[in-house]
Amino acid sequence: DVKVTQSSRYLVKRTGEKVFLECVQDMDHENMFWYRQDPGLGLRLIYFSYDVKMKEKGDIPEGYSVSREKKERFSLILESASTNQTSMYLCASNPLDRRDTEAFFGQGTRLTVV
């Protein structure tokens, strides 16, 4: 069974803290994505990566950075958490060379910044 695993289901952090969200996939996919999901706004792409150490900005990268040191792991970093970053964060992966294959999602991390 294919899997995308996010390290935490729920996180509560204080304003100004540095926050790390971790994601691991076991499908040997080249692409990995970080989205945030907010009511009425759907899923908005923060960053994606198509290879180790490669990253591309998505639609809302401000306030975030990412790290991909290994193919299976993609980390989202909030350098200085703010209350407007309270959201559900979803990680996904898909293969770069198989356009008929869908993206697979983790269970999500609900982050609350207080």
Add this chain to the structure above:
Amino acid sequence: AQSVSQHNHHVILSEAASLELGCNYSYGGTVNLFWYVQYPGQHLQLLLKYFSGDPLVKGIKGFEAEFIKSKFSFNLRKPSVQWSDTAEYFCAVTSGGYQKVTFGTGTKLQVIP
């Protein structure tokens, strides 16, 4: 840049009613189209996908969607909904060399028994 529009934000239906959820995308090249579903408290799951061939695709749980290239549309349908179909539905598109996935804003479906 590609974009996806879902015009119905919240739909309420009685059981056995027919469902059609609209999805339009903007991208001039070759696209792959998906519908995902998110049941309350669960992660996103694939309902169906289109990448080539027959424009009418069938997915799980009796759902189907039709790709109409001239209208840039990929509407989701189900002839008779059940209470268990209560969920949020997302249309998505991938295109280009990187297969980046772009989502619509989602439609919340509430089915009343």
